[in-house]
Amino acid sequence: MKIIRAKDYQDMSRKAANIISAQIILKEKSVLGLATGSTVLGLYERLIHLHNEGELDFSNILTVNLDEYVGLPAQHSQSYRYYMDNNLFKHINIPYENTNLPDGMAKDIEKECREYDDLITGMGGIDLQLLGLGLNGHIGFNEPATEFPKGTHCVTLTESTVKANSRFFENENEVPKKALTMGIKTIMSASKILLCVNGKAKAGILKEVLTGPVTPAVPGSILQLHPDLTVVADEEALSEML
Ligand code: F6R
Secondary structure, three states: OEEEEEOOHHHHHHHHHHHHHHHHHHOOOOEEEEOOOOOOHHHHHHHHHHHHOOOOOOOOOEEEEOEEEOOOOOOOOOOHHHHHHHHOHHHOOOOHHHEEOOOOOOOOHHHHHHHHHHHHHHOOOOOEEEEOOOOOOOEOOEOOOOOOOOOOEEEEOOHHHHHHHHHHOOOHHHOOOEEEEOOHHHHHOOOEEEEEEOOHHHHHHHHHHHHOOOEOOEHHHHHHHOOOEEEEEEOOOOOOOO
């Protein structure tokens, strides 16, 4: 595991974007696993900037996102498809058909989950998976549990996750209670993992994830077993690690 210390959010975003840029430069047909949320917004802005400067070409990149809410159509301003389109895809030269998210509107959820795993396998697996960290230690939407879920599956979000996500909705009742998410096996199968974490609120959980026991009660703790994990975190997030 490599831990890269960043001064602050901007510095974390720059460093993480540089790692993704290096991946794209080294392999122009990379499969990138992407995340949504506040943590990665700055690094997407930075990737857009590098693209505008003529430094990054996304025309051969394939993307698969970690997760999507169940029941929100793509046009809904809080769907993860909408987030990805508006915060990244529309601003770079990636062909739309190269971008993939689980379909939270699928009629047959089981089939959708199986097909999403098959899609990733068919791409030859994920070269670099980007992750944020939930306050409860979740990665993707793999919530604390008694065992590690394997493939893409449907989850019921915990109260704390619904609460954390309610900041984007009018009120807590509007937050979808279910989501589709890549499983732990899918995430752990990525060749490289890049975990980004910022802010004081995540200092305690980051310490547990990186130095505590590996347990499904703290889903991110499994990352300790990944052979190529890079953590880019700011000083506040790393403040309990010393
Ligand atoms: C989002 C995702 C989540 C977030 C996590 C952190 O696609 O899979 O695991 O990465 O909830 O969210 P933020 O960055 O908003 O604190």
